Amino acid sequence: MPAWYQWPLLPWHALALATGAKSFEANPVLGHAGLNRAGLHLARRRLAMRMAERRRAACAGGLAPAQREAFLRDGYLVIENFLPAERFAAMRDEIFATAIEAREYLDGYSLTRLIPLDAGTLGRLPATAAALAHPQYRALHDYVGSFRLQPFQFIQTIFSNVRVAEPDVQSDFHLDTFHPTVKSWLFLEDVDAEEAGFTYVPGSHIPTRRHLAWERRASIGAAKAPDRSTREGSLRIEEHELPRLGYPAPVKFAARANTLIVADTSGFHRRGVTDHATRRIAIWSYARGTPFRPWPGGDILGATGLDKRVVRLFWAAQDRLKRARGKTGGWGWVGLRRATDAPSL
Numbered sequence: 037m038p039a040w041y042q043w044p045l046l047p048w049h050a051l052a053l054a055t056g057a058k059s060f061e062a063n064p065v066l067g068h069a070g071l072n073r074a075g076l077h078l079a080r081r082r083l084a085m086r087m088a089e090r091r092r093a094a095c096a097g098g099l100a101p102a103q104r105e106a107f108l109r110d111g112y113l114v115i116e117n118f119l120p121a122e123r124f125a126a127m128r129d130e131i132f133a134t135a136i137e138a139r140e141y142l143d144g145y146s147l148t149r150l151i152p153l154d155a156g157t158l159g160r161l162p163a164t165a166a167a168l169a170h171p172q173y174r175a176l177h178d179y180v181g182s183f184r185l186q187p188f189q190f191i192q193t194i195f196s197n198v199r200v201a202e203p204d205v206q207s208d209f210h211l212d213t214f215h216p217t218v219k220s221w222l223f224l225e226d227v228d229a230e231e232a233g234f235t236y237v238p239g240s241h242i243p244t245r246r247h248l249a250w251e252r253r254a255s256i257g258a259a260k261a262p263d264r265s266t267r268e269g270s271l272r273i274e275e276h277e278l279p280r281l282g283y284p285a286p287v288k289f290a291a292r293a294n295t296l297i298v299a300d301t302s303g304f305h306r307r308g309v310t311d312h313a314t315r316r317i318a319i320w321s322y323a324r325g326t327p328f329r330p331w332p333g334g335d336i337l338g339a340t341g342l343d344k345r346v347v348r349l350f351w352a353a354q355d356r357l358k359r360a361r362g363k364t365g366g367w368g369w370v371g372l373r374r375a376t377d378a379p380s381l
């Protein structure tokens with residue numbers, strides 16, 4: 037039962053069922069054990085998948101049939117030599133040479149640095165802006181994400197083993213959310229097999245019956261799960277549970293520079309675990325639409341250019357909230373950094 041103090045907001049929480057809201061903990065309807073036992077979570081998931089299928093079909097034009105087939109089978113696409121070589125080199129050289137205000141987050145053994153590619157930075161990175169205007173880039177995100185949406189873009193550097201600690205929170209197998217959604221990495225440097233390569237369970241974007249049964253069970257206890265990400269709607273799974281779900285073994289991707297990996301991160305994935313002190317630099321993008329919408333268009337942020345501003349506004353609001361609550365740690369601005377600058381702890 038929701039606690040008494042949650043009752044006044046129940047209609048609001050119920051309305052959130054029709055949106056991408058995913059936190060089992062923050063929403064007493066989404067997190068309700070009885071409702072999830074009866075199939076609330078699964079019903080949302082099934083309907084969201086049906087809608088995504090329709091939207092995806094409408095976005096299929098920009099992909100070759102073999103690409104569509106590979107994606108529908110695996111849940112990801114790996115495209116080597118994605119950009120023309122000169123364009124890629126110009127972008128990489130420009131990025132490696134430019135120091136820009138960055139945000140960083142120290143979590144477990146990783147330090148992640150993000151430099152937004154937005155209205156505040158793209159003017160200083162003309163070769164990068166030109167390279168990312170590649171029409172296939174957008175088409176792939178639209179198809180995999182199932183929305184015609186301008187993705188949010190960042191320069192992402194992940195340093196692993198910056199300190200003695202457990203791997204970061206992304207290094208557990210998980211689903212980002214309950215509906216199809218897209219993330220991509222266009223690697224600026226090689227990622228070797230023993231490094232922290234992106235790892236995906238092939239085919240897990242289309243849940244098997246056993247996967248759905250696992251998800252139903254997980255959703256029942258998710259609001260009170262010991263793991264925070266699970267409570268927040270990004271279900272974690274133990275590695276030893278995976279083989280029972282009927283998928284092939286996870287694939288950890290080694291990749292040459294200029295490889296693009298685009299994935300539906302509603303399938304099981306994680307950041308690969310490594311013993312080495314490594315750095316992984318990529319153009320990282322994601323896009324997420326409203327899961328129950330039957331049509332793929334209507335990108336208001338993209339049409340108004342706000343997509344290049346909202347991330348910063350969101351971060352500012354987050355930072356203000358954190359200060360107001362007297363909290364420290366987590367993501368924060370750290371001043372000028374190049375993507376390649378060694379972490380200073």
Ligand SMILES: O=C(O)CCC(=O)C(=O)O
Nearest residue numbers: 206233234235306307308
């Ligand atoms: O960085 C990676 O390899 C995966 C991280 C992840 O799980 C995510 O961004 O959703």
Ligand SMILES: [Fe+2]
Nearest residue numbers: 210211212301
């Ligand atoms: Fe993820």
